[in-house]
Amino acid sequence: MTQRYSIGLIGARGHTGRELLKLIDKHPNLDLIFAASRELAGKDVNEIAPAPDGLKFENSTPAALAYHNPDICILALPNGASQPFVEVFSEASPKTILIDLSADHRFDPAWAYGLPELYIGSQSLKGAHRIANPGCYATAAQLAIYPCLQHLASPPSVFGVSGYSGAGTNPSPKNDVERLSGNLMPYAPVGHIHEREISHHLGHDVRFTPHVHPAFSGILVTVHMAFKTPLSVEKMRTLYDKTYANHDLVAVQTEIPELRDATGIPGAIIGGFSISEDGLHGVAFAAEDNLLKGAAVQAIQNINLALHLDVLSGIKRA
Ligand SMILES: NC(=O)c1ccc[n+]([C@@H]2O[C@H](COP(=O)([O-])OP(=O)(O)OC[C@H]3O[C@@H](n4cnc5c(N)ncnc54)[C@H](OP(=O)(O)O)[C@@H]3O)[C@@H](O)[C@H]2O)c1
Numbered sequence: 001m002t003q004r005y006s007i008g009l010i011g012a013r014g015h016t017g018r019e020l021l022k023l024i025d026k027h028p029n030l031d032l033i034f035a036a037s038r039e040l041a042g043k044d045v046n047e048i049a050p051a052p053d054g055l056k057f058e059n060s061t062p063a064a065l066a067y068h069n070p071d072i073c074i075l076a077l078p079n080g081a082s083q084p085f086v087e088v089f090s091e092a093s094p095k096t097i098l099i100d101l102s103a104d105h106r107f108d109p110a111w112a113y114g115l116p117e118l119y120i121g122s123q124s125l126k127g128a129h130r131i132a133n134p135g136c137y138a139t140a141a142q143l144a145i146y147p148c149l150q151h152l153a154s155p156p157s158v159f160g161v162s163g164y165s166g167a168g169t170n171p172s173p174k175n176d177v178e179r180l181s182g183n184l185m186p187y188a189p190v191g192h193i194h195e196r197e198i199s200h201h202l203g204h205d206v207r208f209t210p211h212v213h214p215a216f217s218g219i220l221v222t223v224h225m226a227f228k229t230p231l232s233v234e235k236m237r238t239l240y241d242k243t244y245a246n247h248d249l250v251a252v253q254t255e256i257p258e259l260r261d262a263t264g265i266p267g268a269i270i271g272g273f274s275i276s277e278d279g280l281h282g283v284a285f286a287a288e289d290n291l292l293k294g295a296a297v298q299a300i301q302n303i304n305l306a307l308h309l310d311v312l313s314g315i316k317r318a
Contacts, residue, residue, distance in 0.1 A: 005307060006033045008068055010060055010085060011076035012045070013037035015165045016101055019296035020074060021049035027300065027314030029307070034068050036060040062088035072097045072303055078168060079103045079193075097306050098130055099299050103193050105132040106200075113201055114302035115139060116311055117247040118146050125305040133302060134201075136166055136294030137210055138194040140221045142202060143250060143268050144286035147239040153226040153280070155205040158198070161259065162210060163217040166290045180214040187212070218263040219290045223283065230279025237273050240284070244270070248312060249293060249301070262287035266297045266315050 007024055011017045012035035024030050032052060035045045041059040045051035058065065065073070066089045073089060073096050075082045082104045089096050105111040112128040113119055125131065134142070137160045145156050161184070167174035174185065188195075188210055195208040237252070244250040249267035256272030268288035275282050288294050297315055304313045 002028055004031055005029055005071040006031050006068075007072040007074070007303075008032075008034040008036070008065060008070040009074045009076060010036040010065060011074075011101075012057065013040050013048070014076055014169050015291055016295040016299075017076040018049050019291045020076060020299060021045065021051055023296055023300050023314060025050040029309060029313060030072075030303070033070055034058050034065060036065055063092065066092040066096075069093045070096055072099065072306070074299060074303075075100045075102065077102055078170065097128070097303070099133055099302055099306075100131070101133045101295055101299060103135060103197065105130065106134065106138075106197050108132065114298060114305075115142060115201070116298075116301045116305060117244065117250055118142060119201065120305075125302055126308055128302075128306045131302045131306060133295065133299050135194045135197050136219055136288070136290035137162060137192075137208070137221065138197040138201075139294050139298060140219050140268060140286040140288050141194070141198045141206065141208065141223065143288075144221055144223045144270055144284045145198070145202060145204075145206065145225070147243040148225050148227070148236065148282065148284070149202060149204060151225075151227045151229070151231060152204060153228045155199075155207050156223050156225045158206055158208040159222045160194075160208060160210045160219065161213050161221075162219045162290050163215045163263075164212050165217045166219070166294075167212065174212045177214070180212060183214060185212045186210070213259075215259070215263070217289050217291050218259045218287070219294055220257070220259040220285065220287045222285055225282045225284070227280050227282060231275060231282060232279060233273050233275050236275060236282055236284070240270055240273070249297070249315070256285050257287040259287055262293075263289050264292070265289060266292050268293045
């Protein structure tokens with residue numbers, strides 16, 4: 001008989017929340033028992049996404065939600081909003097596995113960092129109880145840099161472009177469709193939180209500049225790397241092939257991936273490996289959907305691992 005687990009979702013109205021509702025609905029082992037949104041409280045959940053009949057959005061009140069005592073609870077909240085929920089669940093529902101999509105616990109050693117293709121050996125996600133889901137740009141950039149890590153002579157430079165859903169639903173210039181029309185908007189030229197996240201988890205400094213483009217979703221990163229000793233394109237390609245050989249959600253290809261290639265698919269595409277004549281300067285590109293591999297799909301991978309299920313359970317293979 002299929003083992004079943006109860007799951008709750010807080011922040012269900014948001015961009016990542018809606019993707020999570022769809023993924024939970026088709027997951028063979030998960031039963032959604034609550035979805036929380038302050039704005040939609042009282043409305044049917046399946047008005048915005050597939051959900052069990054009759055399930056209504058609940059208000060985001062930590063004590064009332066912890067009372068459900070779910071096996072898993074996902075926090076899909078803006079940065080800085082998770083703490084009241086973590087505190088109350090830790091006290092009132094201590095067995096619940098918490099997955100935080102925000103940056104609040106990505107630097108906290110008490111939380112496993114959930115980028116399953118890279119750090120599964122060093123910070124075991126299997127059976128983890130507290131999991132910090134990586135940032136969207138941070139996922140693409142780490143996937144693109146990690147295979148070359150031992151060869152780096154200096155901090156890689158990452159040029160990142162994301163669709164405006166990366167900025168959440170709270171109105172800002174970065175999700176203002178009118179302002180973005182026909183536009184590309186650079187921001188946070190130094191010190192972006194994903195720059196710190198990538199540097200922290202790779203154990204190597206990076207430089208990162210994000211940009212927002214006018215489409216709803218999709219991320220493309222272009223990574224420039226200086227190498228200690230010359231590499232060929234073939235050698236570089238081999239590093240990526242070896243790293244991702246057993247990871248179905250990361251495709252490695254010769255061609256440069258374009259942003260639209262990865263929009264709407266669960267995994268990431270890395271390719272376009274290029275090397276300067278002297279072999280000391282290499283470039284790689286990575287594309288992913290910020291809401292999927294950059295957020296919701298990765299959260300489901302992490303839940304699967306925490307529950308000792310197949311890492312791709314409930315996720316369509318790429
Ligand atoms: N969007 C992406 O591409 C992406 C990728 C990776 C990671 N992330 C991270 O994932 C998290 C969610 O992102 P998102 O894009 O889904 O954000 P979003 O669209 O703005 O949604 C956030 C949700 O949280 C709820 N909320 C906001 N403040 C709250 C509070 N103080 N207490 C309780 N609920 C609150 C809102 O619903 P109500 O107002 O109805 O309660 C809303 O549904 C963020 O931390 C983000 O950085 C996002």
